[in-house]
Amino acid sequence: MTSKKALATPFMIWIVAGTIIPIGAIAYYGLTDRNDRFTLENVLAIGNSVHLQALWLSVLLALISTVICFLIAYPLAIIMKNSNFGKRGFMIFLFILPMWMNFLLRTMAWQVLLEKNGVINGMLEAIGLPGQEIINTLSAIVLGMVYDFLPFMILPIYNVISKIDDSIIEAAYDLGASTSEVITQIYLPLSVPGIVSGVNMVFIPSLTTFVISNMLGGGKINLIGNIIEQEFTVSSNWNLGSGLSLVMMLFIVVSMIFLERFDKTGEDSFI
Amino acid sequence: MKELIKLEHITKNFGNLRVLDDFSLTVHENEFITLLGPSGCGKTTILRILGGFETADEGKIFFEEKDITDLPANKRNLNTVFQKYALFPHMNVKANIAFGLKINGKSQKYIDDKVDYALNLVNLKGFENRSIDKLSGGQQQRIAMARAIVNEPKVLLLDEPLGALDLKLRQEMQYELIRLKKELGITFIYVTHDQEEALTMSDKVIVINDGYIQQMGTPEEIYNEPENAFVADFIGDSNIIGGTMIKDRLVKINGHEFPCIDEGFGNNKLVDVVIRPEDVIVRERGAGKINGTVLTRVFIGVHYEMLIKSEENEYEWLVQCYEKYDIGEKVSLDVIPSNIQIMNKPTSSDEEAIDLDI
């Protein structure tokens, strides 16, 4: 058995070099000032109204996108489960394929589509509807988040739902449950691991994105991701950036605890 | 007895595969009816159409003379016990049993009483708060039964409910099911591929193959008077051999004439003859009509089972008897008239295929 364990050695080295040390590095930068003196200032800077506002906005937008993703993905996963065999493979294919187009380009394509004189408004006007002005607003960012991360909600939920035995669903109908009762009392409780991992996989990237807000927010909206990114690029205050990153990691720790709580199947359903 | 369920001219296709073809069946009140057949014969499909999980392509279903063809599963007054139990893994025993009652908005008191009653009935008192994955297969089976019967369905559909249990437990559960059936006084429609199960429990057995009913009758009728080679072969072991019906009550097998009790086949007609292995009488050489040599011999508890090769046409007879004969011993075989079962040669090409298999 010891020799088997040794197979993990390269991985252990990698964990130390690629995960533990880097986190240590962030902690070091985050807890010191420019002159390498210990300080909590960078972490406490989250209390600064500017940062707090950005964080609050990020949490809000991430929550909204997560909920929307869930509302879109859940019925879809159920429909996918119940479609017959040939179509099922095709549908997974259908929803994974877009991920193969570079996500920056796809996001940017929304810029093109949503532009005031863009494609969508052109289509709307063609059928006599008023043009929508959502580019460079919060809605555009939410749309971008939903768009980019939707597959990450669909797949884990579908994975768990597809494993639910058909006969369990039939049993519920057999005992007199209506479709909505089947969904709330059977599907939902049984797909919690998938939901949790889907929520994690949408919420965390939405919370921390700076790309989507940059591309679709028109530079008017600062999320916490933008602030951190700017501390590393534009403002070049790496200590502050690291300090704020430490705060972000809190959210990640919380989500890990959440994942831990729910079945291990949640882990597998990333794929 | 009152008619309860009527299936009329049900046809069902899966893609290009026709699973049921013009299938009709009547089920009476308080019957224990078994659909018996090999896997893929369409028996489960019938049950699923009854349960409302599949819709028939053609045909109608009546329940107490009402057309329920288009009624969804959750509106039908019948409940199913699923093959792999299909218990809700996220609920404990009590929540599982109470599920249907809660859905129907019964009072808590009523639910509690019903769950108690059902657990009593299946001999699992005190299991209310166990979680499902802590139960053995037999216990899960009982919970699945309890979950179905608390809803007081008029009909209980059972889809190979004992398939996943080991032999001993299966036999125990067979008696349990018969007892339950008696206590509840409702109709059971039972699906299985296990002929022993079918014969042990049912009032009426329906043998199905390739989407057609092959034979319908009491277990005794099915066993003793199979109507065709498929039924004869599927129910128990049989010797099925070609013969010629010389005239009424006289059949020629292996070149020997045997008196029998069947009539109405016509004269000099080719027929199939079924003789159960336990009905073949083994005698010393010369004391019987057919001469043969013992090929193999296995002791299987009560009796010996032997293959005896006929000298006239090399047919290998399956024989069960209490005396021991040595391998290579030359013997003679005989049958009494009432143990000879005559069947018409199959006419459809389907059944010929089955014949070839035999």
Added chain:
Amino acid sequence: MKKSLKFIYIGIVALFLYLPIIALVVLSFNESKSMAVFSGFSLKWYEEMFSNRMIMQAVINTFTIAITASITATIIGTLAAVGIDGMKSKQQNLVLGFNNIPLLNADIVTGIALLLTFLMFGISLNWGTVYLAHVTFCIPYVILSVRPRVNKSTNTLYEAALDLGASRTYAFVKVVLPELRPGILAGFLLAFTMSVDDFVITHFTRGAGINTISTLIYSQVKVGIRPSLFALSTIIFVMVLIILLLVNFLSKRGKEKVIY
């Protein structure tokens, strides 16, 4: 739910997912550089794409990094998945917890953490740092897809092979690995995809002149992106589509053979 309703629902979601892609494909054939008007069909962006060295270099970088990083990650991850199985459960949980960090951590934090580490150790950012960063975030995906396959049956098989006189290495290579193959393949593909699609971590760890397709796109987004990048993405997209269809087709053929 009615069948047609389901169909409409799937259609709307699919349209939502594909609309931007359609737009990009259409724009890649646009005569004009402007993204607002379609002034005529043209293949000039495809020509430009092939003659633009920065784009070609970015393509090469993207794929060399993705291939090397995902192969490295697959090797390390597969070994680790087997190794972890041999650990006590407490140890397992700890190691898997660490394995989860890069998965759950925000890309931006992972990227920054790696950047700071490289600089702390005086490693100047270059191709290698991107490679190391990619291996780091690819390993967890491999472990995640291989680990479920490392179970009792592989253990029994391994022991059976030893029992039949195979050496440990032989047993591992000839018995355990084939058993894990679907997981390994899935892990590799997942790692490869993640590597190709990554922007944020590359953005922070890339060195001078090391552009991947993603970083190249990002650097052009504000300046006004050239449609040659749309052309590039269209080609990649179509290639993936063809490969996936082929794989699908071949595996279906394979299945039929098994049945008949």
Added chain:
Amino acid sequence: MKKKIVLVISLAIVMLVLASCGNGGGEKVYIYSYGDYFDPDLIGMFEEETGITVVLDTYDTCEEMYPVIKNNSASYDVLCPSDYMIERLIDEDLLSEINFDNVPNIKNIGDKYMEMSKEFDPDNKYSVPHTFGTAGILYNTEMVGDTVIDSWEDLWNEDFSGEIVMQDSIRDTFMVAEKILGYSLNTVDEDELKEATELLKEQKPLVYKYANDSTRDILASESAAMGVIWNGEYLYALELNDKLEFVVPKEGSQLFVDSWVITKTSENKENAEAWINFMCREDIAKQNFEYLTYSCPNVAAQALLDEDVLNNEKVFLTDETIDNCEVLKDLGPEGNELYSKYWKEFKAE
């Protein structure tokens, strides 16, 4: 035993990877410049002439480039930053002096521009001007109608709510507000900065987008009516949409000079100088101007251009306009931090 082997193998993999990180052979020059800031064809020409391979990277704003150079997280040879950033890089000793023996074409750069450079590079030791220009307002004559656009304040005109594009770069954005308020572009007075921030916040609801070079495309596609843009973009924008017009507001504007400089850590300094020299050659500078349309300080190249281009006051600014403009200066660490702080505050609004 097994353990050791595995350990050795894994270490070997790591070493191998680290070793392979080194750059391949051959002469190279690493260039880090604004995106799309010279004709890409020039790279091929340069490589063919000199045999030096060009590795190009781009940034969007100087602020983005600075930490990379400061931390030497990636090593580049030649940069093309703007004036105030050059000053900062010089102050922080991040640049190396150019050996002008290797850049004989420096003679092509007009004295006027070398003089301008002295604002940030007092001895003309570190930098060679690449482009210069000013910021102004690009507007759609049809969309603004009868409104006369000649002041930064027009960007606060509520009639054009949702049709105004601003720059998305700290100093360039603040510049607009500071000019309206009549303050210096280089003010580090916190009260003045606060006032400018308030002014920008006030304008924010009217702004369609804070963008950089894509302002041109937004205006060309008529998604906005007016935007702050560099005069160098004007000719190109006009090609895309002939309803566009450009004006340098009467309050005055910012004068920028973007110059080639060589990093302190450069390992290919002579190649870097060869690149700068190449870019200063008149035919090259002319070709580049035709591609880029940013005013070029190369007098020899100017002589090769058409009269009407040369006389276009929007491209080659009049002395009068230049006098009315101010050059950005580096503000020192405290000043920069102050701008960062108010920038964030304005963005968070």
